[in-house]
Amino acid sequence: MPAARISQRISAIAESATLAVDAKAKALKAAGRPVIGFGAGEPDFPTPGYIVQAAIEAAGQPKYHRYSPAGGLPELRQAIADKTFRDSGYRAEASQVLVTNGGKQAVYNTFATLLDPGDEVIVPTPYWTTYPEAIRLGGGVPVEVFAGPEQGYLVTVEQLEAARTDRTKVLLFVSPSNPTGAVYSPEQVREIGQWAASKGLWVVTDEIYEHLTYDGVPFTSIATAVPELGDKVVILNGVAKTYAMTGWRVGWMIGPVDVIKAATNLQSHATSNVSNIPQVAALAAVSGPLTAVDEMKVAFDRRRKAIVAGMNAIEGVECPTPKGAFYVYADVRALLGKEFPSADGPVRPSTSAELAALILDEVEVAVVPGEAFGPSGYLRLSYALGDEDLATGVGRLQDFLGKAK
Structure with a gap:
């Protein structure tokens, strides 16, 4: 019997689900699709200037x-x-x-x-x-x-x-x-x-x-x-x-x-x-000082409140208010098994992974399913993105998930 090409240790590793979602969203964007990405935990702010300047000066030494x-x-x-x-x-x-x-x-x-x-x-x-x-x-x-x-x-x-x-x-x-x-x-x-x-x-x-x-x-x-x-x-x-x-x-x-x-x-x-x-x-x-950090936190807090309110406005979604980081973890178990429209006809996702894939295909919003973090039935959305994108993305989710029957 021929030896396996890839070791068992490495074959058993799953791809990073968050990076996979982010990569797919960025690929679709590069192809001209208006995708809103809630996948990666990545602040949309530039690195503070004094940090960048320190790197520039170091590069010359x-x-x-x-x-x-x-x-x-x-x-x-x-x-x-x-x-x-x-x-x-x-x-x-x-x-x-x-x-x-x-x-x-x-x-x-x-x-x-x-x-x-x-x-x-x-x-x-x-x-x-x-x-x-x-x-x-x-x-x-x-x-x-x-x-x-x-x-x-x-x-x-x-x-x-x-x-x-x-x-x-x-x-x-x-x-x-x-x-x-x-x-x-x-x-x-x-x-x-x-x-x-x-x-x-x-x-x-x-x-x-x-x-x-x-x-x-x-x-x-x-x-x-x-x-x-x-x-x-x-x-x-x-x-x-x-x-x-x-x-x-x-x-x-x-x-x-x-x-x-x-x-x-x-x-x-x-x-x-x-x-x-x-x-x-x-x-x-x-x-250095934490001034820039505090400024970013003001924006994160504003977005946190907006995304929680927006997600909780969707029937069948329960979105607790997070006290830290820049993610919401929405409970969508009540939506699983419901019927959603799609380009290929009605679909009944039975897992949060299927629901996340359907959302990306139908309304071009990238979210990460609960399977990446444990049990099915949840969606993680990062609110470390711009206010306009956040509002657009949540609006698309409201329109689509609101069609569940």
Whole structure:
């Protein structure tokens, strides 16, 4: 029997659903179609000028034309440690920071470093689409714990304990959440963190949306709120969402020195150092003021309110108001099985994936189905796009989904 051309490990990886939706939307736009894309979590704002200028100046300096340490520019590692203490109260040394090629590499590095084959990771669900794939690539087993809109998309300690086994090694914790925009209260964060500490679990906390909370809701870092976790916590973060720098590809992980050293060894063979020019841009970002961030948040908040009102105006759609990030996670279970008109005749989508495909085909609006993040029956829409596009897209959804029979 001939050997398989692709390894089982890589064959098992699913394509990033969010990037796939975004790519299809952009391809249709390039072909002249008036597609509105709610797919990618990508701010529509340009990167602030002072950050761009720092990169331009760095490009002219020969020292940045060379290899630099695999773990990141020393001055950037120190600045990330300083910024983390400034923003969340968590104190770390530069030696505890690894600069990565975007947040995704930080996620992969972390799980590859912490997990042995068969180790289980509890994953509150709905989850960002990359987490389970990174866990599997690291040899681990993702264990989904689902919290629906009835509980604000927030898991409880009781649910987590029910999912724990003697193979559980890590709890993944994300607040504010992608895809739901849910934010855990300080009390909930402490309760979950204390539970994890009492069970001897590692906590991997993704804090990339730390600056995007609304309605006076605070961001609470589990690493700061629960000192009992000690050296069994890893913080993931990056510049992409806060500073509108998705394309610059700079993220980081913060953790115990031995974990960071091991993850740096991995990265030294995988990608070497992050490109120096984006590292200098990231240095300007994390060292600078949060003025531009606050200005973007005003626009996000306005769009958040508009999209929630617009989606809840559709019969059969329930759209909770998110407290963070820049996504809504609409419950469309009541629309599944209903009849919708299409160019090929009436259609009855039975899953949110089928409904999302129908919406793209019929009214040229790109949304991401719940299957990308866990169970079917939901649609994620990013409101990190222009106000006019948002209004147009929601209007198309109202017109089309309102025809359900």
